Amino acid sequence: MSSAATPWGKDIATEIIGGVPFRMYKDRPRRVEGLLEFAGRWGARPHIIQGERVLTFEELHQGAVAKARRLADLGIRRGDRIFILGWNSPEWVLNFWACLLAGAVPVLANAWWSEVEVGNGLASLQPAMTLADERCAARVPAHARQGPWGIDMTQRQAGDAAADAQGELSEEETALIIFTSGTSGQPKAVVLSHRALLARLQMTLHITRKLPHQIDETLRDVTLITGPLFHVGGMQTLMRAVVVGDTLVLTQGRYDPAEVLATIERNKVKRWNAVPTMVTRLLDHPDVSRRDLSSLKSISIGGAPVHAELMQRIRTQLPSVNPRIPTGYGLTENGGQATAAAGSEAIEELGSAGKPLPCVEIRFLPHPDLPDGEILLRSPTQMSGFFGLEESPIDEDGWLHTGDLGKLDDKGNLWITGRSKDMIIRGGENIAPAAIERALLNIPGVTEAVVFGVPHRDLGEEVMAVVVTDAELAPQQLQDQLRGQIASFAVPSRWRLQREPLPTNHTGKVDKAAISAQVRAELQSES
Template sequence: SHRALMANGSALNQLWGFSQSDILLHTLPMFHVHGLFVAMHCAILSAAEVIFLEKFSVSETIDNLARATVFMGVPTYYSRLLSRDDFTKDICSGMRLFTSGSAPLTEQTHHAFHSRTGHKILERYGMTEAGIITSNPLHGDRIPGSVGFALPGVQMRISDDGRECDSGEVGIVEVAGNHLFNGYWQKPKETAEVLRDDGFLVTGDIGVMDEDGRLRLKGRNTDLIISGGENIYPKEIELHLDDIECVAESAVIGILDDDLGEKVVAVIVPNGIFLERKVKEALKNQVADFKVPSQFIIVEELPRNSMGKIQKSKLRDAYNEQAS
């Protein structure tokens, strides 16, 4: 609704300090909420200038960054920028804000970007049905692995089977406020499945809220692996895998297994030669034995959607079909 878009746009405009003197370098697709609403509403509501690129291009982005003050991207954009030697601190000297969303930003990318440019990427969390829900602060600590605090006007809770969780407990993220959608067009059943009677939206994202109110996401509810009766959150394993030198990128999925129900499988984009034995040894020092993948699959790249999100459903479908 107009109310939801205005509520979210106004909150972001103030929270991220937009003004008429800003120049937004816009490279996001306009068919997505991130590009059409989040980026453009911040610029429109503050009468800021927009440098609009038809699509993200590393070379064109580098060529235009020196003219801009704000850049909004997805993690893939930042990793691709970091792969270029001509992406330097000097061309970012006029920038005041880099934001990231639509997919998880790894701690490695966060630290590498800060080391290269002197800027800490501001990670936020949102979805089509609710706009932006949380954000790391403009002024203050931007903690890698955290998507920050609920926006002004946003109510947020973590629930487990209808019970509100305490801080530190893992559950499903639920949100309420004027920023929510009214429902899915002509889909009353689907709308009723995600909107509770008290007005809260069930996001389907698994998270944990720290004592200070910061949210940390564990993944999608659909990504949860149940192996031998144990709940396993793939993101925990992926974070440790991505820290290992011979791993460029990983996606952990559950594959059907006659004995365990699901077995833990890691799909790996290697960095050089992949050393499975060393990877397993490193993981055993970080996670419980039942979380260590029983199988590693090497690929050249992981499937992604237009916003850079890894499409785990495609991986699950492909490898479940092979296993059957």
Template sequence: MTYPNWLSQRAYLTGNQLALSFGKNEWTFSEVNELALDYAGKLAHFGITQHSRVALLSKSNAEAVFVIYGCMQIGCEMVMLNERLAGAELAYQLEDAGVDRVFADAELIEKVAGAQPVSFDELKLAKPAVFPLKTEWAKQQTISIMYTSGTTGNPKGVRQTAENHFSSAVSSALNLGVSPDDVWLCTVPLFHISGFSILMRSLVYGMGVRLYGKFDAAVCADELSKGQVTHSSMVGVMLEQVLREIEQRELRVSPRFKQILAGGGPVPVSYLQRAEAHGIQVLQTYGMTETSSQTTTLQTADAKTKLGSAGKPLFLYQVKIDGAQAAGEHGEILIRGPQVTPGYIGQFKDRPVLVDGWLATGDIGYLDAEGFLFVVDRRSDLIVSGGENVYPAEIEKVLMAHPAVREAGVCGMPDDRWGEVPAAFVVLDAGETAEQLPAFCRSQLAGYKVPKTFRVVGSLPRSASNKLLRRELKKWL
């Protein structure tokens, strides 16, 4: 089975609809399609064909979108490089992926200088060559490749196919609904699955994307108030900063704004309650690079009664807990469905993704009696203290409910008696101290879960998608 070329089909169906806005510029789907065809010709000028694998290193901007879409018109595979990585980290990924060409923003090109990259400026000036347009895409055609964050060992290059992206978009639409005037506020990186999937939804739905180069809480608060956007994707720390802007500036959120999809780990219930007070519906989601974005999402009707849950699986997917015999039992989250990657590339290409048809996520969670998923923590972040399992995310949620705490991160610290004990790093409001935090934690947590040390820091280590990097906290110890 094949899909029609999404860009051509979307331009044909709703060519006059808003496709993209960046800064003061806007483009319709017809205009985006024409630009993508032009960029495809320029890529062909450098020898790129449907059999090529190219690497893209860019900030989130309109030109990056046009290059991505140009690659899709040709049908080549795209390795999406993280602009925040060091040169040595990028070199590993380029070698592992065995790319044919590297295309990069002029300001980032030094990071990949050894790979003889082509700058976007060179690409833009190239004379387009004739190329065979991919009018149909095979379901198993690899569109994007993204490297996992590599919490253990070397990062793995994850393939994401046309079927992966399409099933993700369709399943999300069946949950959220689709309206012709929807516009998604995108402040998450395009090289990350959270940002890339917004572009894929745009093509499948005919939905506009309001793109920003980076996250800015004040800008996001303005966008939610102006009424030009209807959806956004954020992680917990981003949501809290936007809520703080809205509260401090006494802004009114536009009734046109519908939902925020919150991923990247459990969101504190206090954040969800604050958002609700401003008329912002926050739907927690759960997914990963290997599942091409969401696998579960809390439905609108359940948002109030299941606070803290990541919801039920989207329509085409299945989720179970490894070894669980009853509701509420903790175990590794297993996933099955057409959104799951068919495999890895490079040194991990022979590693099986599925065991008996299921993807083992490495995350710990449980299903309640009604089948709602609650994500507890990363298995690799688990603290075992005196034989008891301690989940950092549980402690972080308690800490972030304290009015003085803006951010919190918890990791395991070696201990001669207990093996490991929790250690907390907190970002506090100006003028506040950590003196009240031990007692606050003891009032809500078992004694062995209370951090044995509280360190006040200016900021916490985060990935490009604003996920907390607990492995970096361990280095700080």
């Protein structure tokens, strides 16, 4: 049964998969490519806008079917892996859906990768073909087989593009391979099944009352995408938009607040998915008061803590925006999202990651030498494993060991208190940087903060804070305000205060690893 015709229910039951009990929707779609059938519901409505380019839902379906046939003609068969290497564009979207329609597995390569990293990814995944845009094609090794990036909309379309696939199509088959960020060590290829992707989609549609039978077809959202589609969050946004009929507006190239402001005004953007740093830099831009941003009603912020001052700035500088900004917690290995906080929860429990999604189970693994337990997750959204690796953070009972530390409050909200590998050990005391960062961000005048350990001759490590402030603050003032909020031994003893924004990585998040490495190198040269 197709995804468009399948009942999307709310009832949940426990199902055993590979000997592991999972909470699952009784009525659910089974194949990701089936979502494309919803394009017929939206017809000539714009789906992708980038600059002056517009791709309608009708053209999305037509182009994806045409490209799927082209891939079949080039010898692509069910289960073949296809590297997609490119920046956000209508062609990227079309190629993604075409791979699925052809029965292939899209492998979402990171467009920021160097030539060496691209080569490593190809060597480990051994794809049947690589589809690369003009900017990325030069980084593909000469020996790798490249297919056409563009789409010929006149390609023959008779019949079902995936008609060559034989046998029953299982929801447990691999739908997508996507890479972890690789901030510590080499990126790993996360294998996600059709079940994993669709379970997360159904949960988010359920809690937002956007299941297919609940949608008002006369309404549509225009959503701005400033993050890369090749990350798991971008993927879910893409899938959701096809089901609910949203228009997605893509920016071009590296994040530029001036371009974002102009794009919101020109396209009457209603929603924006961003990380806190992006929002802060938009609010800092001199054009923010000169642009008509009244269409913007919602900002969905994730990837880093949201501090109180940022919330207040949004209320003041973007008065049309609902300040009830949803936040959540998840990781690629879990399909991207495990919890969500929205509505009044996002205000009342500022700093929490919200409550578990309907099919998600959470428990904590105690560590004798750590203040809080490690967060374990179990849900149908989790990965099948890392491609080509036997190692897995998922145990035999189906629990994903996240490496993050946390706790639940009495209302069932999850609080992230640190990362086991990021712990600072000062004189035998374990200190969670996340708790200090959260306390710093609640101090007026502090707009960004990162905390990490630096070597100390007697204590082993001491606490270092790099803080961005827009006020006249001194380390002593910050220390005074932190005392009573956090343990005395956790108050930073080394400080760096600055006005310049912190550097970010390719996802737009503050690059804590780079900041820590630079500071450590400077301290070592001074000693």
